[in-house]
Amino acid sequence: MTRPLVADIDLDAFRHNYALARAQAPGSRALAVIKADGYGHGAVACARALEGLPDGERPPAFAVACLEEAERLREGGIRTPILLLEGIFEAAELERVEALSLWMAVHSDWQVEALLAYRPARPIPVWLKVDSGMHRLGFAPAAVPAVWARLAAAPGQATDLHLMSHLATADEADTRACCDQLARMQALADRLQAPLCLANSPATLAWPEAHGAWVRPGVMLYGSDPLEVPNAASQGLQPVMTLRSAIIAVRDIAPGEAVGYGRRWQATRPSRIATVAGGYGDGYDRHAADGTPTLVAGRRAPLAGKVSMDMLTVDITDIPEAEIGTEVVLWGRATNGAVLSIDEVAHHCDTISYTLLTGVLPRVPRRYSCQV
Numbered sequence: 332m333t334r335p336l337v338a339d340i341d342l343d344a345f346r347h348n349y350a351l352a353r354a355q356a357p358g359s360r361a362l363a364v365i366k367a368d369g370y371g372h373g374a375v376a377c378a379r380a381l382e383g384l385p386d387g388e389r390p391p392a393f394a395v396a397c398l399e400e401a402e403r404l405r406e407g408g409i410r411t412p413i414l415l416l417e418g419i420f421e422a423a424e425l426e427r428v429e430a431l432s433l434w435m436a437v438h439s440d441w442q443v444e445a446l447l448a449y450r451p452a453r454p455i456p457v458w459l460k461v462d463s464g465m466h467r468l469g470f471a472p473a474a475v476p477a478v479w480a481r482l483a484a485a486p487g488q489a490t491d492l493h494l495m496s497h498l499a500t501a502d503e504a505d506t507r508a509c510c511d512q513l514a515r516m517q518a519l520a521d522r523l524q525a526p527l528c529l530a531n532s533p534a535t536l537a538w539p540e541a542h543g544a545w546v547r548p549g550v551m552l553y554g555s556d557p558l559e560v561p562n563a564a565s566q567g568l569q570p571v572m573t574l575r576s577a578i579i580a581v582r583d584i585a586p587g588e589a590v591g592y593g594r595r596w597q598a599t600r601p602s603r604i605a606t607v608a609g610g611y612g613d614g615y616d617r618h619a620a621d622g623t624p625t626l627v628a629g630r631r632a633p634l635a636g637k638v639s640m641d642m643l644t645v646d647i648t649d650i651p652e653a654e655i656g657t658e659v660v661l662w663g664r665a666t667n668g669a670v671l672s673i674d675e676v677a678h679h680c681d682t683i684s685y686t687l688l689t690g691v692l693p694r695v696p697r698r699y700s701c702q703v
């Protein structure tokens with residue numbers, strides 16, 4: 332038997348989640364964020380799945396973090412426009428931006444200077460990034476009208492100007508900080524008569540006022556619920572990745588015996604322990620606490636003991652039918668249909684779904700549900 336750990340990627344679920352994002356923001360266009368190799372799912376496969384949708388259901392654009400990610404999509408045959416969310420990292424990249432027909436964010440003066448000094452054959456679509464309160468990237472709102480005017484006055488270099496900004500707290504139930512950010516952006520968009528793009532996944536799901544001309548959902552497309560307080564829409568998301576493995580050994584231990592490094596988990600009753608292929612060398616988080624749920628034969632069973640590099644251990648005392656070869660789902664959907672949400676696993680690891688998904692390492696084979 333080959334090592335049983337695989338990441339099963341359900342591209343139909345990915346399409347379902349994209350359709351759900353569109354349905355949540357019917358007045359907006361929905362750019363699909365597939366940076367970080369499609370949040371660990373394989374960006375080319377994800378992009379093909381959406382590019383293969385019928386007219387009118389397909390994303391008008393994808394978004395990635397950098398030129399190298401866009402290059403890989405183009406090499407994979409993806410023809411849809413691609414937005415570089417952080418634009419260029421050096422002026423020399425402009426040639427490739429042009430050659431690959433990319434759209435670029437512009438967040439800094441040096442990027443504006445580089446673009447205005449460049450002579451493209453066709454102007455480059457530009458999304459002007461505004462720092463509306465997160466203080467990470469973008470122009471201060473007061474500086475935006477002047478930068479906008481410079482770009483608008485350079486039709487040979489920049490075209491199709493948009494305003495974009497990022498929300499720091501869209502996932503939280505308390506919307507006050509978000510409202511401040513939206514008010515600043517709305518004022519700019521009104522003044523400049525500019526199309527606005529503000530909404531990440533949580534705002535796409537829960538905050539229609541922020542939808543603007545474009546939404547740009549990311550993590551929700553992969554089936555993770557980004558909301559602090561889930562709503563009806565977020566509960567309709569379907570998991571895309573199932574991290575699936577199997578039991579490779581089983582043993583019975585007596586009360587007082589301990590399992591794994593540091594003897595962290597100790598049996599309080601006669602216990603059956605399953606050893607599962609999968610560990611932090613695969614990207615399963617070593618911070619997972621005792622009690623982190625798994626699905627063994629589609630039934631919940633708690634992690635017992637520290638995660639090792641290649642293995643982890645689960646208490647299967649209450650699942651007597653479990654044996655060597657039994658399916659173990661670390662997150663996603665079990666063969667019997669039971670779902671273990673990655674958000675719940677992330678909570679037990681004191682992290683977020685994003686780090687678990689982007690952390691699945693190359694050693695884990697990706698297996699796609701349908702060929703697209």
Ligand SMILES: *Cc1c(COP(=O)(O)O)cnc(C)c1O
Nearest residue numbers: 364416497531532547548549550
């Ligand atoms: C990653 C990213 C997104 C998507 O965010 P999610 O929380 O995954 O929906 C949107 N906008 C920008 C600028 C990003 O970097």
